[in-house]
Amino acid sequence: MLSQQYKDMCNTPSVIRALSVYATERGKEIGYENVFDYSLGNPSVPVPDEFNKAICDLIKEKTSAQLHGYSPNPGNPEVRQIVADSLKRRFGLDYKAEHIFMTSAAASAIAHALRCVTVPGDEVITFAPFFPEYNPYVNQTGAKLKVVPADTESFQINFDAFKEMLNPNVQAVLINTPNNPSGIAYSSETLTKLADILRAAQEEYGHEIFLISDEPYREIVFKGSDAPYVSKFYDNTISCYSFSKSLSIPGERIGYVAVNPKAKDAEMIVPMCVQISRGTGHNCPSSIIQMAMARCIDMTSDLSVYETNMNILYDELTALGFTVVRPGGTFYIFPKALEEDANAFCEKAKKYDLILVPSDSFGVKGYFRMAYCIDTEKVKRSLVALRKFVKEEYGG
């Protein structure tokens, strides 16, 4: 018989996907260049040429078995070493290859990390606003996702609500900084406070609480932003990284788990990920993609367009009277809607061919997300529509 759980899930379509489909359909009517599609977080800048060149070079240099043969389960050993060396060089933690597990991007890294440190029935805490896929990530392990309400003043952490939610069943805390959807990076002050609370809770409950740090936007940080490396603040940290955004290769599905070398039983976690991968049927990213990525380890796409777009949007939104916290990174901005019901607000915006995502699925009401990973020229053109929308609908 077909599993009722997964059958039922098919009937709850994603709001973001539905809006993206709408934008594509509308594009067929009026030309996609006239649809101001802020729905999807799909990188708009090209991959560095070096990445494609690395693929072609590898094909020339390597034998078929070296290039396309099985990787060991935790990943290509040389690639893991290159990742560890890069992290050590950049962030000063004593990473070795044994702390690195190659994954199919951040989704897979989080899936492995969660299964390492929780069992069914455990609680995992995250902070609103949060990426809606955290629901299936956590719930399908059998653990329960608990969401701390947002601190809407700063989109840092609502620590009072967090402390209230902590209890001995909490085995992991899942954070995302710089954050999708808010665009905010957790400050050193925030991470220090979070680490202090977690250490005290570990002491009180007599067991570790792991911090799972989802970092796909780590390399997209704007001028003046305090966006420190999470694992420096708390030993029991498992970093989950993806090259999807930094190298603009989301389709290639490559990332890693990086275990803080000082974590409890740090040397056990990668072997455990190997065991977990046997059950989920995930065995390593593509071997040629691993090797090509390793040749571009400290490289990124030209990410400057995201900051350019952010500045344009932030200035305009502020001028139009929106309440909005200035993003410190990512390619998202998360303003307050001009009426209480963000769904109604975003529905009205569609009349002006502005595709905005209401905040409800991110665990906050009354806000909306704009994914500005689009051409700057289109961002500029969208301002006309935005002004018209605000004026006609809200008299702004």
Added chain:
Amino acid sequence: MLSQQYKDMCNTPSVIRALSVYATERGKEIGYENVFDYSLGNPSVPVPDEFNKAICDLIKEKTSAQLHGYSPNPGNPEVRQIVADSLKRRFGLDYKAEHIFMTSAAASAIAHALRCVTVPGDEVITFAPFFPEYNPYVNQTGAKLKVVPADTESFQINFDAFKEMLNPNVQAVLINTPNNPSGIAYSSETLTKLADILRAAQEEYGHEIFLISDEPYREIVFKGSDAPYVSKFYDNTISCYSFSKSLSIPGERIGYVAVNPKAKDAEMIVPMCVQISRGTGHNCPSSIIQMAMARCIDMTSDLSVYETNMNILYDELTALGFTVVRPGGTFYIFPKALEEDANAFCEKAKKYDLILVPSDSFGVKGYFRMAYCIDTEKVKRSLVALRKFVKEEYGG
């Protein structure tokens, strides 16, 4: 806290992997060319040139977003269509793109198929000898793997034992033909009988029983072998395919689920796989690998070496007095050991630098597996060692 389940699994190393490590170490002492390493099922023939060429062509032809952007969750739509068309053309079933879900090779396909058709507590039946990874594949879903003892006469199916094991809790039957480790392909007669029994059981129990067909060796079939396409025999079949062996690209992790178009709720299964993938963190194989594979859809590596090797080994083993069923495909052969304890037998073989895998982990006692995906020249040289081993240890 770290999950005890996965911690414990780290302490049960794989026999095959241990033998492979031993072979590599021994190779450092005496030269790897002198170690007759029959341990691992790693393809020895190169990828077709067309596959590497396709990758380089794609890099020239496509934009960064087309090439490296997100695939939709079930896979690249054009690639799925190409897979469906190929299956339809070759096997005559009415596959459409909607029946195809792209996966990280067969392991991932099986992980998805199992979660589609079972819930924790259900039973899944397989037939000895079987690939040992079926244990974690099934057990980590929460279902239970039940193993039907082998028919050691032919390594087809022991139907009496199967019928005894069937009960209303059985929701899936997992088969692998051509088979790892026996090398045997299930005949039309076997598959007809299996399908008849399953249809009767569905009727009796009032629910579907899905046949999950693991087919990584589908393209490695030897002359005169009756190795029909499984899904033709039974509507509720989910085929799990991998290009690892047919194109010699195991490191690239690409395969698919193909749902028989006549299966119950056939159009539901791919959307369910999408939901499952959200929880396991698996979202599609690499996009460039999907597209390159599609350009080689009906191509294989030069697989003839495997049949050449099989003939040499079969003739020699038979001449030396081994009981052995002639393989119909794959790159495995599964002779009876010359003493009851296959572990002792394989241990003695190591003295002659013959690396053979004892059968216990495949669910049968007293046999051994040889993976002859190695150079024919080395197979020939190994015969000297084999003769010496048999003569000195067993007076053969």
